[in-house]
Amino acid sequence: MIRASFKRDDSGRIVSFAMTGHSGYATKGQDIICAGVSAVAQTAIGSLQELAGMNPDYYLEDGYIACRVMYPENAELALIGASLMESVRIGCIQIQDSYGKTHLTVFDE
Template identity: 55%
Template sequence: MLTARFKLDPEDRVVSFHLEGHAGDAVKGENIICAAASAIAQTAIGSLQDIARIEPDYQAEDGLICCRVSYDGDDQDQLIQIASLMGSVRIGCMQLEDSYGSHYITCIDES
C-alpha cells in the first residue's frame, strides 16, 4: 500500500508530504497508482523550483518521495504559489484515494 502523509501548519497549509510504499496493484514499476502519485509529487517539486523559485528540502528514491517547505518570507505571491503547489499534491493524492480506494493509497493529515 502507498501511504501519503501531509503535515499541515496552523493555517492548514501543507508544509511537508511523505509518500512511501507501493500500491500493490501491479508489478513494481508498472503500477498506475504509484506512477500517478509519483508524477504529482515530482511535478510539484519541479514547480516549486521553477515557478516559486525556491529550493525545497526533498528526497526521491525507490518507494519514497518526501518534500518540506518553509513559509518564511515576505513575498505574498511566492507564499501563495508554495501553498498552492504543496496543496495540489494533497488534493491529487486524495483524488487517487477516492478513485481507487484506501486499499491502494491512504492519505493521512497530521498537524
C-alpha cells in the first residue's frame, strides 16, 4: 500500500508531502496507481520550479517520493506554490477514492 502524508503550516498551507510504498494493484511497470501517484507528485515538483520559481527540497527513489517547500515572500508566487501542493493532495485523494484505501491511504499529519 502507498501511504501519502501531508503536513501543513500554521496558515494551513501544505509544506511537505511524502509517499512511501507500492500499491500492490499490479506488477511493477504495470501499476496504474503507482504511476498516477508518481505523476501527480513529480508534475507538482516540476511546476513548483517552473511556475512558482521555487526550489523545493525533494527526494525520489523506488517506492518513495518526498517534497518540502519554503514559500516565497511574493504573495502571487506563494499562492501558486500552495495551489500546486494542494493539487498533489487532491490528486491522491481522487486516486484513493477510485481504487480504495487498500492500495493508497492519504492522511494529514
